[in-house]
Amino acid sequence: MEEWPDGEWKVRMLNGSSSTKNYRCPGCDQEIRGGQPHLVAWPNWTGGDEERRHWHTACWRKRLDRGPGRSRY
Ligand SMILES: [Zn+2]
Numbered sequence: 438m439e440e441w442p443d444g445e446w447k448v449r450m451l452n453g454s455s456s457t458k459n460y461r462c463p464g465c466d467q468e469i470r471g472g473q474p475h476l477v478a479w480p481n482w483t484g485g486d487e488e489r490r491h492w493h494t495a496c497w498r499k500r501l502d503r504g505p506g507r508s509r510y
Contacts, residue, residue: 438481442501445481450474450494464496 439446457471469475469491476497479489492500 439478446478447481447485448476448478448497450476451491460491462493462496463490464492464500467493469493 439448451474453472453474459471460469460475461467462469462475474494475491476494477489477491478497479485
């Protein structure tokens, strides 16, 4: 669990070895290739379980630096 200015988020690190699926990172809009370590995060509030997102670890860390006008995901 991590605390952010926009609320509490559950974060799970994935080493990538368990998945060969590609995901799109909402932080940089680039693909996360299957097998690449990354993380999955979802909000710790009602309905948050449906908002799971896969992120590059670095993009998650700086997601609130991207300024206003961006989706908060
Ligand atoms: Zn990214």
